[in-house]
Structures are given as C-alpha cells and as structure tokens.
Amino acid sequence: MDLQPIIWVIPAAGILAIAFALYLAYDVLHRDTGTEAMQEIAGTIFEGAVAFIRRQYQTIGLLALGGAVIIGAVIALVETRQVADTQIYGLDLGIRTGVAFLVGAACSMASGIIGMYISVKANLRTAAAARHSLVGAVQTALRGGAVSGFLVVALSLLGVFGIFTAYGGFTHPEQAPFLIVGFGFGASFVALFAQLGGGIYTKAADVGSDLVGKVEAGIPEDDPRNAGVVADLVGDNVGDCAGRGADLFESTAAENIGAMILGVAVYGIASAAGWDHPEGWIFFPLVVRAFGLFATIVAMFFIGGREDEDPMNMLNRGYWVTTLLSVAGLAFVTWSMMGTATQSGANGIPVWVWFFAAGLVGLATSVAFVYLTQYYTAGSYRPVREIAEASKTGPATNIISGTAVGFETTALTAITIGIALFLSHWLGQQANLVNSATGANVGGIFGTAVATMGMLMTTAFILAMDTFGPITDNAGGIAEFSHAEAGAREITDRLDAVGNTTKALTKGYAIASASLAAFLLFSAYIDKVNLILGNQIAAGSRPPGTLLASVNLADVNVFIAALIGSMLVYFFSSLAIRAVGTTASAIIVEVRRQFREMPGIMDYTQRPDYARVVDITTRAALRQMILPGSVAVATPIIVGLLLGYEAVAGLLMVGTIAGVLLATVLNNGGGAWDNAKKYIEAGHLTDEEGNVIGKKTVAHAAAVVGDTVGDPFKDTAGPSLHVLVKLLATITLVLAPLFIR
C-alpha cells in the first residue's frame, strides 16, 4: 500500500525519543554523586529497590506468561471467526492475541524497570546538586524523571506500531486494530500488579515506619535509627516511579488502540468516498502522539531560571511550552491527515477544523484538570484551609472535613469531563462523517477519540513532572540521612513541596484521561462485538438484525452487571487499603523487635537492620497484591460468562464512572489532607488572637492523622483504580468473543 509519508513520523519519533531518553540518562548519570555518606544511603536505597523490582517483576512475569497462555487458549477455543475474509480465527487468532499480550506486558515491564533504575540513580545526583544550586537540582530531578516519561510514551508508540505492522496493518489497516487489543491487555495486566504491589509497598512502609518511629518511639521522620526508613525511601521509587510509569504506559497503549479501532469506522467512510489515504484515519492517533513527543523534547530545553525562582514556575514554563507546541502540532497533523476529506462539515467548515477543535478541547481539559487539582489540594485555597481549621478540634473533625472535601471534588471533575465529552462529540458530529450504508454519523465518537489524543499529547512531560516527585522526595531523605549541609536540605524541601503538587496533578490528569478514554474504549468494545455478531449473521448462525445497537440499562442483566461493576470499585479499594494495613503491621512488629533486641540503636551505637525490613515489606506487599489483582481480573470475566456481552458493557461503563469518581475522592482527599498538615507546619494556621498554631499542637497531631489516613487512599487505592478502569476496558475488548454465545 502506498502509505501517507507522515506515517513514518511514528517510528521516527519513537526512536528519537528513546535516543533522547538515553542522552538524558547519560547526562544524569555523569553528574556529581556527592559525599560518601550520601552515596552509602543511596546505595542502600538502590539495593532495596532493585531487590523489590526484581522479585516483583519475576512474579508479574510469571503471571503474565500464564495469562498469555490462558488467553491465547481461550481465544483459540472459542474459535469465533472474527474477521471473515482474512480467515484469522481459532488457533491463529489465539496465538496472535497471546503474543500481543506478551509484547505489551514486556514493553510495560521494560519501561517500568528502566525508568525506576534511572530515578534511583537520579535521587543521589539531585541531593548532590542541591548542595550548590536549586536550578541544577531541578534539572537533575526533571531529567531523571523525563527518562521514564519518554521511554513510556516511545515504547507504547513503537509497540503498537510494531505489532500493527507485523499483523498486516499496512495491507489490511481496517482489520489490524482488532488483532492488537491483546497488547493493551498485556500492558494493563502488568500495570495492575505493578501499581498494586508498588502502591502497597510504598504506603505500608510509610505508614508503618511513621507509626512505630514518630508515634511510638518519638523520633523524627526519616531518622536513621528507624529500621523502616530505608524501606520508606525504597517505596517512593517502586510505588511512585515504577507504578505510575506502568499506569501511564497502559493508558497510552490502550487509548491508542481504542482510537485506532474507532478510526476504522472513518476509514470505511473515507474508502467509500474515495478520499486519498483513507488509512490515515487509523494512523492518526499515533501520529498525534509522535508530535506530542517532539513538543516535549523541545520543552526540556526550557527548564531553567534564576536561583531564587519558585521551582514550580520552572516546571510550569516547561508544561506550557509543551502545551503550546502541541497545539501547533495538532493543527499541522489534523490539517495534513484530515485535509484529504473531499467533503465539508457543517457550515462549510472543513472536516479537519472540526477535529482540530475537538483536539483543543482535550488539551484544554488537561489544563483545566491541572488547575482543578491545584485548587483542591494546594494550601492557599479554601478546601485545604478548611481541613486545617477543622484540625483545631481534633482528628475526628479533621477526618470529617477531609471526607467532605474529597466527596466535593467529584463535582467539578464530573462536570468538566461531561463538558469535554459533550463538546468533543458535538464538534466531531459537525464534521458530518456519515456512513452511507447505515446512515450513522461516526464523527461524534471519533471527536471524543481526537480529544483524548489531544489530551495525551503532553503525557511525556506530565510523567516527567510526576517522577520528579519521588526523586526529590528521595533526595531530601538522602540529605537528611547523610547529615548534609542545611542549605541542601532547604533546597530539597522546596523541591519536595513542588513534587507533592506535581504528583497530585498527574493523578488528576490520569483520571481525566482515563474517563475520556473509557468512553472511547467501550465504543471500541461495541464495534468489536458487532464485528463478531456481523460475521455470525453473515455465516447464518445468528438471525439478521441482532447487532448490539445499545447497552440497555433497563435490561435487568445490564442493571445487575452495572451494580456489580460499581461494587467492584469499592471492594477492590477495600482490599488494596487493607493490604496496606496488613503489610504495615508486619513492618511495625519488625521495627519494634529491633528497638527491643538491639538497644544500641537509640544512641546510634548499633546500625538497624534496614535490609530485613525491606525484605519483609517486599514479601508482604507481593503476597498482598495477588487477591485484589485477581478479583479485578476475574469479575468482568465471571459477569460476562453469566450475563452475556451486553451486561459486560454495562459493567464496564458504570464501573468506569464509579472508578473515576472514587479515585477522584481518594486522590484529592488524600492530597488535601497531606497539604493541610503542611499548611499547619508552615505556620499558616492561627487561633482567634492570631497566634500561630504550629507543630506539636492538637491541630498538628490531628492533621498528622489525616495525612496518614490519606496515604493509602491517594497512593495505593486511588492510582490502582486508574489501572482497574482501563483493565476492565482491555479485558472485555480481548475477551469479547467469550461472552458471545
């Protein structure tokens, strides 16, 4: 096939981004590694993180291998003829799906491992740089984080493009997207366990060592006498870096595939109308992402500024450069790929302009979520102040107030998502992409796909900012631990505060993109079900006119499945939260034992056995991730087998809504609790006479309780829900044939 030349931008951008990531890694690794004391603790963190990741990914790898075999076998046995004219079904389809699953899993694991490796190296360099320069420390941390960001986006781009090509995408572009859904499922599968295991590890270590150190033994946070402290620092890396990397890898992969499946419908219209390069509508999502990568690479050179500048400004500058360049890239791509349409949309406005506008809606949504999250979790606004005020009357009112804030955050979140969906769907409809056979206007749904793609153009930069968080957090721990000069600790504290904000922003961004993507992915599910039903109708094994026209909530099975989907979100979160508690107890018991049996720890004459705590946490976290992970995978399959394919769609859609909202509650509630504590520590809370209520007061103790409660909410259950939502989408996409009888 004579492909549109712009399509070659996809592999080019992927390779360029990997090369750039290697350059960044080289740059970071060759920076100053600080004092010997710093190197020692950094080495200990590195060892712990590598030990956890090795064991975790061994477990996940085995699970993925088993998963691939089972999925391949199931698909092969179901033997539903998926694509009639290419005869890809039965064993062939099973093998292809299994292989795609494994490649998706492998890419996801690779991006998680490499990203974490660099970030554990970057923390030491950031601490070292902080002894001399704020700008240098910001650059080191962001570049270290950017390695993850670029690798994740580039690997998902290359992976999808590669499997697509290997499965005949250039000869039958309209069929290949359905063959590569296994790739997205593989990525989701790994992401689920990576995020769960890492999330449980990081928060159990945090909560456990705080409770036994700060509360019981009365020693400060990050104090070297606490045997759990190294596990806590390891946790930042394995949870925040590796987990979030896998999460966003999955987003980009699953959403690319979903958008490509929707592109198939437009491809049909474009072919029928004889437009040039109809395959462009399928490749469009990948090309947009490629331009997002270019924008992010350029933005990396804009990071810098004065020594006395707010580090958040430096990052914001980079984010805005990425966003503005993405607008330009989006305009160019829509114009060059959709300008081939020989018809006009509503009011004579060209088709590409309507979709460019839909893409802008996506970019604007991403900006809106950045500011929305700031409002709800940053100290200077009403919600955090309200929680801090409520802390004056103790932990109970702190928790009540934080819960009210967490619940409240769903309002603007849902309204913003609703507006984005409505607008992008409406704009897409104006393009008038009507299927002449069925009379259906597929532009609306493709408009939401374009909006999702627009939103995800900035993913690499957002992910770099996110990984910036744990790197600076670790740098602070290293500075504290190695008794670095006060100036260094001051700089890492400033960076850490910024890191808290960027971590919260990423979660808002991840949730918003997950919900836009969800609508796109279950449209893809309906398309896939109808492809199978259509083939069965054509083969005479199903009566004509029985396509899945709607997902009817008034059907009792769909309603029950919707109820189960919503319940799954709570039940899964319950298991994840409880897992943190169980693992934290194991840590508390061990640290207590060390305090008791090694009396020299308290006067610094004995070194605590950090490695043992790391080991105990590792084993407990990995054991605890299995149950919630299995429940998440099994529920949609069981419901599908019992209640059928339409009911599964109900589970998927309503489960997504429930998951997005509960994740919002947990993420933003947790973030607000965290910052209410910081608000009090910074001395902003005052009594009626204007006296500062700071540390060591009832209010501060109450705020610490809120912060601790928020930890498993915002760093274990919330992010795991992002993954769950997308897993539901990919699992149902892949196993759709199983639910059709």
Added chain:
Amino acid sequence: MDLQPIIWVIPAAGILAIAFALYLAYDVLHRDTGTEAMQEIAGTIFEGAVAFIRRQYQTIGLLALGGAVIIGAVIALVETRQVADTQIYGLDLGIRTGVAFLVGAACSMASGIIGMYISVKANLRTAAAARHSLVGAVQTALRGGAVSGFLVVALSLLGVFGIFTAYGGFTHPEQAPFLIVGFGFGASFVALFAQLGGGIYTKAADVGSDLVGKVEAGIPEDDPRNAGVVADLVGDNVGDCAGRGADLFESTAAENIGAMILGVAVYGIASAAGWDHPEGWIFFPLVVRAFGLFATIVAMFFIGGREDEDPMNMLNRGYWVTTLLSVAGLAFVTWSMMGTATQSGANGIPVWVWFFAAGLVGLATSVAFVYLTQYYTAGSYRPVREIAEASKTGPATNIISGTAVGFETTALTAITIGIALFLSHWLGQQANLVNSATGANVGGIFGTAVATMGMLMTTAFILAMDTFGPITDNAGGIAEFSHAEAGAREITDRLDAVGNTTKALTKGYAIASASLAAFLLFSAYIDKVNLILGNQIAAGSRPPGTLLASVNLADVNVFIAALIGSMLVYFFSSLAIRAVGTTASAIIVEVRRQFREMPGIMDYTQRPDYARVVDITTRAALRQMILPGSVAVATPIIVGLLLGYEAVAGLLMVGTIAGVLLATVLNNGGGAWDNAKKYIEAGHLTDEEGNVIGKKTVAHAAAVVGDTVGDPFKDTAGPSLHVLVKLLATITLVLAPLFIR
C-alpha cells in the same frame, strides 16, 4: 365497576392500623411517668423537640406549598396530553398533580409529627418502667415505636388508595396510577428535608456536645453540666424518629405507585384475555401491604418474655412472627387475586405460584439483609473486631480499617441485590404474561415488583424496631440525667445496645428495599415516557416507531447524565456532612461561652441554658438543609432539560446504583465504628498477654475518633441518600413530560 371484594381490605386495614396505633398510643401515655426529676428533663426534651419540629415543618410546609404550585404550573404549561381518551391534560392535569403532591406531603408530615410526638412521650415511660422491669421497658419502647410504624404504613396506604379513588381509579384503573405520581413526589420532597434537617440536627448536637464536653471539658457523656446535652437528646427524636418515619413513608408510597404503574401492563393483558377482575393486578400491591399490616398487628402481642432474656430475642421473635404471617398472607393474596388467570406459566405451574415465589424472594432478601447488617456491624464478628484491633495503633489505623470495612460491605450487598433482582425477574418471566400486541413478556418486571412488595410487608414492624432505638437511647439519657437508680440505668443500657443494632438493621432494610424499588420505579418511568410518546405519535406530532425502547449507555448524553448522577451522590453527601460540621461548630462556640461566662456550671450551682443551645442548633440545622436539598431537586431537572428524557433515565439508574452503594458504605462503616468503640468499652479487646485494653487507653481514644467520624456518615449522609435515591425516581416520574420535546 364490579370490584373484587378483597380490594376492600385496603381501606379496612388502613383504618384498623390507625385504630391500633391509637390504642398503642393510649396504652403508652397511660403508663407510669416516673420521678419528678425524670419528668423535668423529659419535659425539656419534649419542648426542644416540639420547637424544632414546629419550625422545621413550617419551613418544609412552605417549601412544599411552593413546590406544589410550581409543579402544577409546569405540568399545566407543558400541556402534554398524557391520557388521550380521558382528556386529562393541561390545567386539569397540573391541578391534579399539584393536589396529589400536597396530599402526599401532608400525609408524610402528619406521620412524622405524630410518630415523633408519641416517641418523645414514650422515652419517659420507658425510663420509668426500667426501674422495675426489663420486659415492661421493652414493651413500652416498642409500642411507642410501633405508633410511628403503623401510622406511616397506614397513611401511605390510605393516601394512595384515596387519591387513586378520587382520580377515577375505579372507572379507569389503567390510567389512574399515572395521575397519582405527584403523591409520591410530595412524600419524597418532605422526606428529603425532614431527613436532612433532622439528620443534621441530631449529629451536630451529638458531635458538638461530645467534642466540647468529653474532649475539651473532660466531663462524661450526657452530663447535665454540658449545655449541649439536651440538644443531643432532642436530636435522637427529630433525626431518628421523624426523619426515618418520613423516609419509610416515602418508600411505601413511591413503591406502591411504581408497582401499580407496572400492574397496568398486566391489566392490559388480563383484560385482553378476558380474565376475571383484571383490575386486581393494579390493586395487588396495596392488598399485599394490607396483609403485612395484619401480620404486624398480630406480632405486637408476641412481644414479651422473661426478665433475664436478651431483649434482642424478644424483638427477633416479633420479627419472625411478622415474617411467617406475611408468608401466609402473601400466599393467600397471590392465590386469590392472581388465580383468576386462565393460563398457566412455565411447566404448567399456575401463574400465582410463580409470583408467590417472587414475593418469597423479597421476604428472603429482607431477612438476608437483617443478618448481613448484623455481621458487618455487630461486635462479635470479624469486621468490628478488626477495627478494634486497628485502634491499638491509634486513630489513623482505626479510620483506615473502618474505611476498608465500609467499602467491603458493598460486596455482599450488591451480590444479594443482584441475586434478588435476577431471581424475581426470572420467576416472573416464567408466568408467561405476554402482551399479544407487542410480544413483550411483562411478567419479569412485575416479578421484581412483587418481590419489592414482599420485602415491604414487614415495614411496620421494622419501623417499630427502628424507633425503639431513639426511645431507649433517650430513656437512658433521662435515667442518667435524673440520677435514677443503678438498676434502671443498667436496663436502659441493655436496651440502648439493642437499639443500636435495630437502627442499623433498619438502614440495611431501607437500602435493600430502595434498590429493588429503584428498578421498579424506573421501569415505571419508561412506561410513563412511552405513554406520552405514544400519545404524541397517535396525535401525529412525532414520527411512528420512536418509543423509548432502551436506555442506551453508549449514547454520549446518557453517559454524561450517568456520570452526573453518580457525582450527585457524592456531592450531596459532602454538603450533608459539611452541614453537620458547620452546625456543630455553632454549638461548640455556644457551650464554650456558657462554660466561660457561667462559672457556676461546673460545680452544679448554675443551670446551663439548654434552651439556647437547642434554639441555635435548630436554626443552624434548618439553614443548612436548604442547599443539599435544593441541589438534589435541581440536578435531575437541569439534566433533563439539557439532555432529554433518555439521559434522565441514565441519571436515575446509575445515580441509584451509586447512591445505594455509597449509603451502604456510610451506614455500615459508621455502624462498625460505633460498635468497635462499644467492643472496647465492653472489655473484649486484649493485648498480646491477654490484658484487657479498655476505657482511657490509646485504643479507646482512637475508637472514639472513629465513632465520631461515623456519626454524620451513618445518621446524616447515609439515610439522606436513601431519600435522595427515591426522590430522583419520583421527581423524574412526575416531571417526565417536561423532558420530552
């Protein structure tokens, strides 16, 4: 029309139940009123409660009057011809709807006011009886509670039957149900504000006076020196009695109407087939309820036992008598009313047997929920023990553990509801009630209606047990306050513990019935929309074949509305929880002022100004109920106007699912926290060496925090969500014409 004689059971049962309630009230009021000290404090509580209720119902009455006028006007203006052949539309329909709304509101207010009046009188008699006899105290409290129970069910039965008759139900039974939906809306409207205002009042008084008394001043709970204590005791009555009464009045009214609307579909089939008394299918729900009343009246005479018996056993005996008699009643009603069908269901089994089985599913579901709630909230099982254990490491782990338990409770709840829906729908389908014109089997949906009716047969008894809770709680407060003999306080403590369990059970029951009813009510909504669309098609103003066949979640507007519906549930709860905080702050400020300015309070030489706190709480609670109430009413209307009638159905269904699950989390989480505290206070928690960890320990302090957090969850937000869910259903049923263009 020559009516089936059994139909006259409906008004007979209603009148009998009212007479029986009067007898119970007479009996309670003539019991011993105890010492002068008891009478004094009881009088103060009575005054406070009456003052609150008077002001609250004045406000609600005005709101209802305004609501009736607006709704009547809107319906009149929309002028949709609803029932073509009777010419009831425009102004006539508007007036009828407005009047039905007002009658529903008035009945709901009457049952709330009278029930509360008796319960505020019964608390003193219960305290007095407790000086001599456990059995006497149980009987007094349960009979006091039963006045509410009987009045609520009887008034809803008579109200629906009366309006139905007045609106031509005997001449055109197939049209009248659609004309009386305003009655259900009026009931929901009052219930929403009654539950919100009462719920905010009771928990603000509870939290506020605990924080300022127990935590700040270090005096015991219910101590007369605390100026907030009377407000706390008043709160039990206005929140738990009046609020729950209005809640269940609404349930019974809305569900009766919904079931009757579904009965219209069977009426059509029965008429076409020429069965005797086809109108019986419409009256069936009311007749079943009448037999439920008979069962409950008989059960009241089985309350009694030995002095040393567990009071919960006495109540359980009554509950089981009600349930078994209900089974017999259900068999008789289905046999006599549905035996008229001249066809058989599947396997030659008579139609009535299938529906009898569906009704049994409903009764079984109600029993299942009673035990399910006990498992999750009673001290002897794993969940509460887990929270108590977690309290050892402080408030943070207590909150984390309680949240995990609350989330977990959704699992069995959703699965039980799912099974009940599936089974009752399947059983109903086996009856083969097929509309010969459309080929639709309406038996399935009518099966779920019969299950709901079966479940609600025991409502009067459940409500009596529920009101038993605040009466015994108050009796305990009166005993403490009046320094009654130790034996009396011991008996009221035992009753109070039982009351906590029965209150939790009622909430589980209310949630389960709300979710079964929800499915029934939105089936009624679809029927009503199709009635209007059908008339428009017949009138030529709408193209043929455009009936609402499904509520399609894959439609972008439906999906957005579903998202908004789920969000509403969180946002509404956030407002309700925050209202408790705001009102509690007002109480804290006032009690602190009294401690400061009236130094004689602490050494009992000065009497605190109880009335002022009651007054402040009253005004604050009433002000705070307006915003959440208005949001709940406005959201479905706005969504309906913007996105249309199919989208509203999405909001209704998914909002119901979200509301049922969040209410489960809040109710059961709150109940488990409460009982974890009681578990520790009872000395069941031990350390590793087996020493009891009781009051005045870190664990107990942590459990008190959890209990306080749970208060607004389980007594304000949770019960208000029950009402919200049903309000969504009635508001959309009434305003359906507005959403159709």
